[in-house]
Amino acid sequence: MTPNKRAAEPEDLRRSTRIKTNAQVSAQSSPDVNEPSLPADAGLANDRHFEEQYAMLADDESDEDVQPTRTGIGLGPDKDLSAQFFAEDRNPFANASFPNTTGQLSHEEMMIAMLLQDDDDAALVQGDENALFVQDDDDASVIQDDGDGDIQPLLSGIEFGSDMNLSGQAIPPAKPAAASELVGEAPGWGEDRTGIADTYAWFKIPQGGTYTSKGFFFGLLLGKNGGPRCYVDNDTIITRVGGGKNEYDKGVSRQTKDQTLEDSEVYSLFNSKANKVAIGVIIDRDNQNLTPPRTFLHKFSIMAEYRIVEAWREKLNGCKSFRMRLERVDLTVKPWFALKSSPDPKLLAQRNIQPNYQRCGACGVESFQVYALAWICLQHDCDKFWTLPDGSEPPVNMEFCKYFLSWRQPFDPEIQMKYSLIPSWPYNLTISDHPLAQHVKANWKPGIVCKVCKRAVSRCYWDGWRCKSTKTGEDYEGDCPGNFQFLVKMSELPLRAAITEQELAPVRRPVLFQDYTPLRKISIYDRHLRRPTWINDQACSPYRMVVYNLPGAGVVIRFVSNSEINGQPNGPGELYKQLQRDSDRLNLQRYPLDKAIAKGTLTSEFAANFGMPYDFSVKVPSTPFRDAPEPLRFILGRLKWATEQVYATYPNVGELAYLPNEVLLLAYIEGMAINYHDDGEETLGSNITSLSLGSKGDFSLRIKDKYFRGFTEGKGGKKLVLHPDDDPVLEGCANYEWRKELRDRYVNGEMGLDHYYETWLTKYQQSPIVATHKQVIIKFELHHGDMMSMQGAGIQKYYDHGATLDTKEHGPKLRFAITARHVLLTDENKDDWHMGLYDSTLVPEYDGK
Numbered sequence: 001m002t003p004n005k006r007a008a009e010p011e012d013l014r015r016s017t018r019i020k021t022n023a024q025v026s027a028q029s030s031p032d033v034n035e036p037s038l039p040a041d042a043g044l045a046n047d048r049h050f051e052e053q054y055a056m057l058a059d060d061e062s063d064e065d066v067q068p069t070r071t072g073i074g075l076g077p078d079k080d081l082s083a084q085f086f087a088e089d090r091n092p093f094a095n096a097s098f099p100n101t102t103g104q105l106s107h108e109e110m111m112i113a114m115l116l117q118d119d120d121d122a123a124l125v126q127g128d129e130n131a132l133f134v135q136d137d138d139d140a141s142v143i144q145d146d147g148d149g150d151i152q153p154l155l156s157g158i159e160f161g162s163d164m165n166l167s168g169q170a171i172p173p174a175k176p177a178a179a180s181e182l183v184g185e186a187p188g189w190g191e192d193r194t195g196i197a198d199t200y201a202w203f204k205i206p207q208g209g210t211y212t213s214k215g216f217f218f219g220l221l222l223g224k225n226g227g228p229r230c231y232v233d234n235d236t237i238i239t240r241v242g243g244g245k246n247e248y249d250k251g252v253s254r255q256t257k258d259q260t261l262e263d264s265e266v267y268s269l270f271n272s273k274a275n276k277v278a279i280g281v282i283i284d285r286d287n288q289n290l291t292p293p294r295t296f297l298h299k300f301s302i303m304a305e306y307r308i309v310e311a312w313r314e315k316l317n318g319c320k321s322f323r324m325r326l327e328r329v330d331l332t333v334k335p336w337f338a339l340k341s342s343p344d345p346k347l348l349a350q351r352n353i354q355p356n357y358q359r360c361g362a363c364g365v366e367s368f369q370v371y372a373l374a375w376i377c378l379q380h381d382c383d384k385f386w387t388l389p390d391g392s393e394p395p396v397n398m399e400f401c402k403y404f405l406s407w408r409q410p411f412d413p414e415i416q417m418k419y420s421l422i423p424s425w426p427y428n429l430t431i432s433d434h435p436l437a438q439h440v441k442a443n444w445k446p447g448i449v450c451k452v453c454k455r456a457v458s459r460c461y462w463d464g465w466r467c468k469s470t471k472t473g474e475d476y477e478g479d480c481p482g483n484f485q486f487l488v489k490m491s492e493l494p495l496r497a498a499i500t501e502q503e504l505a506p507v508r509r510p511v512l513f514q515d516y517t518p519l520r521k522i523s524i525y526d527r528h529l530r531r532p533t534w535i536n537d538q539a540c541s542p543y544r545m546v547v548y549n550l551p552g553a554g555v556v557i558r559f560v561s562n563s564e565i566n567g568q569p570n571g572p573g574e575l576y577k578q579l580q581r582d583s584d585r586l587n588l589q590r591y592p593l594d595k596a597i598a599k600g601t602l603t604s605e606f607a608a609n610f611g612m613p614y615d616f617s618v619k620v621p622s623t624p625f626r627d628a629p630e631p632l633r634f635i636l637g638r639l640k641w642a643t644e645q646v647y648a649t650y651p652n653v654g655e656l657a658y659l660p661n662e663v664l665l666l667a668y669i670e671g672m673a674i675n676y677h678d679d680g681e682e683t684l685g686s687n688i689t690s691l692s693l694g695s696k697g698d699f700s701l702r703i704k705d706k707y708f709r710g711f712t713e714g715k716g717g718k719k720l721v722l723h724p725d726d727d728p729v730l731e732g733c734a735n736y737e738w739r740k741e742l743r744d745r746y747v748n749g750e751m752g753l754d755h756y757y758e759t760w761l762t763k764y765q766q767s768p769i770v771a772t773h774k775q776v777i778i779k780f781e782l783h784h785g786d787m788m789s790m791q792g793a794g795i796q797k798y799y800d801h802g803a804t805l806d807t808k809e810h811g812p813k814l815r816f817a818i819t820a821r822h823v824l825l826t827d828e829n830k831d832d833w834h835m836g837l838y839d840s841t842l843v844p845e846y847d848g849k
């Protein structure tokens with residue numbers, strides 16, 4: 001998705017740095033003061049009712065779902081993950097000189113003095129038993145009875161943040177307030193970002209601090225530390241407008257490039273502001289920008305709905321970087337995360353306080369004053385941009401100007417979030433008993449908010465949502481006190497609905513290869529697609545055997561099924577039905593990946609393992625073959641037969657003929673896929689054979705990046721060229737010709753290693769730039785009843801593979817991929833050997849017919 005780019009600077013940005021014509025400038029009385037004023041609608045309509053909306057993911061076409069990946073799992077011996085890798089005060093009461101000099105009345109003192117003197121034309125606007133709200137022509141002020149009868153004048157024009165003292169400074173508490181000292185508990189929380197991303201449609205991204213989609217800004221996550229000049233109190237947030245141009249330094253992101261209006265986070269922010277889109281905010285338990293500090297119960301807590309008040313540019317780490325100021329949409333209530341001891345919210349009539357504005361002498365543009373130290377021009381193309389009055393660069397850390405902090409907006413009923421802050425319940429109306437309604441993305445992709453403990457719960461179970469921790473270790477949150485679950489009965493999806501082609505299976509399938517497509521129509525990724533080396537209808541009749549030879553690595557063999565095979569008793573048609581009927585016994589689940597960029601990432605597909613435990617980057621518990629439901633045993637019989645055919649046909653690949661003792665069942669429904677990965681664990685034999693049932697899958701095999709490019713990327717972009725003995729120079733790899741020639745010369749003793757590396761790098765520099773994609777070599781469809789075998793350790797070492805369901809055609813889908821492997825028997829796994837044992841009484845023999 002490429003969001004529309006804005007051609008011109010947005011109106012919103014211009015409003016934040018108000019531009020005056022020369023005529024306006026000269027007509028202005030001096031000094032040019034913007035009085036704090038009340039808006040016409042202040043104090044009205046402040047009891048906003050938060051209507052819950054349904055957060056329907058199904059209609060969101062954004063492609064920002066990050067597919068869980070098994071990439072990098074199951075790495076073979078080459079285990080190569082790394083390679084993969086302030087201030088002239090503009091207030092009317094303020095002294096015009098800067099800085100305030102000692103001996104002068106402080107700003108606050110002057111304000112109080114004026115307020116107490118100048119009450120002649122003051123009009124009582126509003127009051128309650130504790131507070132009187134007085135308004136005169138100039139100002140909105142407060143006199144408050146603190147309960148003991150002493151009238152405490154508060155600063156005119158200042159809405160104290162509940163956590164500020166009289167001087168507007170943050171009150172530093174001795175230690176963070178405990179969660180029990182807070183007003184309430186989070187309306188939603190998550191123990192990992194994956195759960196949050198699944199559940200909250202306004203933060204559908206498991207990585208990064210902002211969620212934007214289709215040119216709008218929807219959600220923000222406040223991490224542990226937003227870096228310098230970030231601020232969070234009960235009502236406001238001041239933080240950077242994140243973005244991709246950051247690097248991390250000890251957990252704090254650093255701006256490394258200028259941000260511009262073209263950056264998606266930036267234009268999305270201005271779009272959302274202009275369209276009055278409120279955003280949802282999540283906070284990390286360890287956030288260090290909270291004033292005063294406090295602790296939360298959970299790793300990630302949903303804070304509230306916020307409106308975007310302003311965005312402006314500053315300099316951070318030498319780069320122009322956007323910063324934003326957010327305000328809670330509903331200021332009439334204390335947020336749940338406020339301290340119980342904090343004062344109750346003030347009425348809105350008190351809140352329309354403006355920040356101080358000043359016009360820049362250099363560019364004539366007004367900017368508001370953000371920092372207490374001095375007013376600074378925020379017009380990014382002005383010579384005085386981000387410069388203190390004495391011409392110096394502002395320090396990295398500065399206190400915020402109290403008027404900036406106390407600035408509040410009048411309530412605006414038009415400001416709404418696109419998706420409910422907390423998804424309403426029942427949140428997903430698409431869950432129904434109709435058999436065609438359950439095997440769609442909208443029914444598995446969204447997480448739910450637990451009705452008991454409010455945890456964000458991803459769909460981990462075939463039969464629904466169970467509120468259980470997906471994590472172990474120090475962040476472990478434990479299981480739901482109420483064992484909350486929301487279960488659905490997955491009805492059977494008839495084959496006729498899973499397969500959308502006119503025929504469920506043809507009599508015989510051709511092997512499709514786009515030889516005559518004009519080259520320009522073939523994507524660069526497909527240029528090296530291999531034709532099968534052998535197609536044979538006799539060898540394993542009635543299957544069509546299609547073989548792809550991968551020299552130096554192994555073979556990929558397809559057993560292409562047809563209507564005859566699919567209709568056999570206990571054949572693919574029946575097995576597809578039986579697996580669904582036995583689903584209660586299959587214990588199909590989505591499990592967290594051991595190694596994932598976003599902690600808690602779940603496999604996209606549901607999985608269950610049978611036979612020997614298979615140790616890979618997902619911990620899937622195993623059921624011994626003898627306890628496996630019947631269809632699994634029939635399937636094992638078929639996979640065993642196919643494995644035998646492979647060994648019989650290709651006895652020379654130098655591998656021992658290990659028969660399967662482990663079966664992994666994967667179940668995919670619409671929107672699920674298994675990303676590129678290999679099955680190259682050292683604990684496995686080198687044959688992997690699978691059966692496909694139900695909807696069509698698209699299988700691809702590609703050269704791993706390291707072998708495709710011939711080098712790995714070291715620190716600072718250094719190219720670490722592969723040792724020639726570890727570079728098979730696979731057909732289809734980048735720079736194939738010269739790499740092959742060079743390696744041959746090395747192998748033949750014509751050049752030493754140093755000369756080899758030197759020549760390699762010289763040739764590489766002379767060659768066209770190589771993209772970091774990994775070249776797809778083999779691509780085919782896996783239809784209902786097809787089997788497929790990968791034979792040879794080199795295939796797992798040099799290539800990775802993945803499978804997707806049709807992404808172009810939306811609708812219910814169900815595909816089972818059942819993959820058999822041989823787990824090597826060692827002393828260490830001796831106690832598990834019994835799990836993989838079977839004989840013909842347990843596993844019916846299959847003869848291919």
Ligand SMILES: O=C(O)CCC(=O)C(=O)O
Nearest residue numbers: 664674679690803817819
């Ligand atoms: O869905 C498929 O056919 C592929 C399954 C797979 O790659 C695996 O189990 O490792």
